[in-house]
Amino acid sequence: MFDLIFPPLCFACESVLTQGEQGICTICRHELPQTNYHIQNPNPVERLFLGRVALKKAVSFLKFEDHNRVQHLLHELKYHGQETIGTYLGHWFGSIISECEFFDPIDGIIPVPVSKKRLKQRGYNQVLKFAQALAEKLNCPCIDTILLKSKEVTSQVKLSSSERSKVLSGTFTASTSSDFDFFSNILLVDDLITTGATIEACANTLHEAGYYQINVASIAFRV
Numbered sequence: 377m378f379d380l381i382f383p384p385l386c387f388a389c390e391s392v393l394t395q396g397e398q399g400i401c402t403i404c405r406h407e408l409p410q411t412n413y414h415i416q417n418p419n420p421v422e423r424l425f426l427g428r429v430a431l432k433k434a435v436s437f438l439k440f441e442d443h444n445r446v447q448h449l450l451h452e453l454k455y456h457g458q459e460t461i462g463t464y465l466g467h468w469f470g471s472i473i474s475e476c477e478f479f480d481p482i483d484g485i486i487p488v489p490v491s492k493k494r495l496k497q498r499g500y501n502q503v504l505k506f507a508q509a510l511a512e513k514l515n516c517p518c519i520d521t522i523l524l525k526s527k528e529v530t531s532q533v534k535l536s537s538s539e540r541s542k543v544l545s546g547t548f549t550a551s552t553s554s555d556f557d558f559f560s561n562i563l564l565v566d567d568l569i570t571t572g573a574t575i576e577a578c579a580n581t582l583h584e585a586g587y588y589q590i591n592v593a594s595i596a597f598r599v
């Protein structure tokens with residue numbers, strides 16, 4: 377049924393979707409700025425982490441800039457309960473990276489966690505649906521019980537990215553799992569990569585817990 381009173385709107389530009397369009401309108405689907413980092417070697421995400429933390433491969437789907445449609449999408453996903461954006465983008469990006477076999481076969485996906493407090497406030501981890509949709513396309517489990525965040529860290533604006541990463545490291549914990557062993561090829565998934573401090577802290581925590589093969593994917597990368 378097409379809803380005339382509350383017609384579905386495009387997640388990115390908020391124009392009314394026409395019949396047959398789902399989630400994102402045809403124009404946005406063509407115009408959303410994709411990074412195409414899956415065809416660059418090394419790409420800017422991988423270069424960001426060079427010398428900071430050992431990652432196998434890393435990639436982001438969309439380019440995030442202030443006031444662009446990607447910022448709007450992430451804002452809706454994070455603050456307005458539009459969790460399905462994650463599913464939509466995960467299926468889309470998952471198809472792209474599975475077709476080109478960007479990663480070696482992934483054994484499991486671990487979403488970057490939010491703290492219990494944040495989970496209570498927001499009601500969901502905004503990364504989870506994207507991670508689950510990627511897992512479907514990459515044919516592997518998505519497990520959100522291995523990496524946990526014990527607390528939120530307040531304003532880190534004045535810290536350098538390595539200082540920020542050190543502060544953040546203390547907030548994540550990782551446990552061993554019967555699903556994975558030390559040789560498992562893990563994909564760590566986040567919504568937005570800006571300084572890389574969160575990914576660096578999570579990857580270090582996973583390394584310390586014995587997961588050595590870490591790859592990274594995010595919805596967006598701040599360019």
Ligand SMILES: [Zn+2]
Binds near residue numbers: 386400401402404405
């Ligand atoms: Zn649109």
